[in-house]
Amino acid sequence: MQNAANPITAKMPAEWRDFLTLTKPRVMTLVIFTAICGLLAAPGTIHPVLGFTAILAISMGAGGSAALNHWWEADLDRGMKRTAKRPLPSGRMRREDARDFGVFLSAISVVLMGVAIGWLAAATLAIAIVYYAVVYTMWLKPRTPQNIVIGGGAGAFPPLIGWVAVTGEITAMPVLLFAIIFFWTPPHFWALALFVKSDYAKVGIPMLPVVAGEKTTRQHVLVYTLVLAPIAIAPWVIGGTSWVYGSVAVVLSALFTRLAVPVGLRERRGEDPMREEKVLFKFSIYYLFALFAALVADRVLFANGLIGPGMLA
Amino acid sequence: MTPEEEKEFKRRRKSRNLVVGGTLLFFAVLFYAITVVRMGD
Numbered sequence: 001m002q003n004a005a006n007p008i009t010a011k012m013p014a015e016w017r018d019f020l021t022l023t024k025p026r027v028m029t030l031v032i033f034t035a036i037c038g039l040l041a042a043p044g045t046i047h048p049v050l051g052f053t054a055i056l057a058i059s060m061g062a063g064g065s066a067a068l069n070h071w072w073e074a075d076l077d078r079g080m081k082r083t084a085k086r087p088l089p090s091g092r093m094r095r096e097d098a099r100d101f102g103v104f105l106s107a108i109s110v111v112l113m114g115v116a117i118g119w120l121a122a123a124t125l126a127i128a129i130v131y132y133a134v135v136y137t138m139w140l141k142p143r144t145p146q147n148i149v150i151g152g153g154a155g156a157f158p159p160l161i162g163w164v165a166v167t168g169e170i171t172a173m174p175v176l177l178f179a180i181i182f183f184w185t186p187p188h189f190w191a192l193a194l195f196v197k198s199d200y201a202k203v204g205i206p207m208l209p210v211v212a213g214e215k216t217t218r219q220h221v222l223v224y225t226l227v228l229a230p231i232a233i234a235p236w237v238i239g240g241t242s243w244v245y246g247s248v249a250v251v252l253s254a255l256f257t258r259l260a261v262p263v264g265l266r267e268r269r270g271e272d273p274m275r276e277e278k279v280l281f282k283f284s285i286y287y288l289f290a291l292f293a294a295l296v297a298d299r300v301l302f303a304n305g306l307i308g309p310g311m312l313a
Numbered sequence: 314m315t316p317e318e319e320k321e322f323k324r325r326r327k328s329r330n331l332v333v334g335g336t337l338l339f340f341a342v343l344f345y346a347i348t349v350v351r352m353g354d
Binding site for chain 2: 013014016050053056115116
């Protein structure tokens with residue numbers, strides 16, 4: 001369809017780099033990082049080859065569902081400046097090729113996880129892929145201004161799957177890791193949305209700042225941050241980590257809340273430099289990185305007998 | 314297809330084939346390693 005505008009490209013096989021672009025490599029770096037953290041923070045050990053395979057399967061699943069996202073949203077992407085140069089809207093690739101690549105990569109990732117690691121991890125991965133590609137991309141993203149919250153769920157799966165790959169069971173701790181990313185995504189993204197104008201509205205995607213206004217978005221940033229703080233500290237409270245993670249989580253969450261309060265309560269004035277929003281967005285990235293790094297550090301210290309388990313250690 | 318297009322076609326096809334070949338080789342080695350590890354369990 002999109003190749004009609006570019007008949008020469010239609011005759012050409014797409015470049016392998018375009019297939020790589022379909023997998024959203026930049027998003028994948030965060031997926032890989034959080035999946036590795038889930039894998040390393042889980043109690044127990046996994047052979048390095050199997051650990052690598054688990055991370056590879058999670059990455060392939062993320063890449064496959066990202067390709068399906070490209071396929072489904074090709075028409076929307078053509079209407080937005082940020083995405084117009086992607087392989088499908090620019091006509092460098094046939095739309096069906098992206099769909100087939102996404103389905104193939106997703107299916108292979110689940111089979112690889114099942115055969116090499118275990119079928120609970122594979123089932124969780126399959127749910128994550130369907131959640132992102134179908135529930136989020138096809139169903140709820142174009143229908144609700146809470147789409148960022150729902151999309152956050154997709155990004156929250158990797159540490160849970162990494163954890164399950166090691167332990168073979170779903171307990172409170174991996175669910176908390178899921179919840180941390182789930183509740184972190186809205187303040188992270190909406191802080192960005194407050195100072196960067198996107199053209200989602202142009203293509204009919206109901207983003208919160210456009211649909212409900214800036215004031216409501218600011219309130220949402222604050223509320224989700226207030227919910228996130230106790231969830232981030234919960235792994236320590238339930239005795240899943242030691243005071244090392246606990247103290248890092250308390251300090252980071254206090255800082256996050258401290259930065260979110262002015263963003264949540266203030267109003268834009270004239271030529272506003274939006275300094276508070278920019279600082280909050282930047283800090284949110286460090287926050288997640290440091291929180292998960294602390295989780296891994298906690299496990300490494302515990303495994304080496306340097307700290308005891310639980311909140312009293 | 315003009316000679317230039319044909320040249321470009323062949324270049325793209327070759328680079329894709331190389332990537333597919335490399336990926337298959339990688340998975341052959343990976344499955345060998347997984348089998349060795351799982352047999353050792």
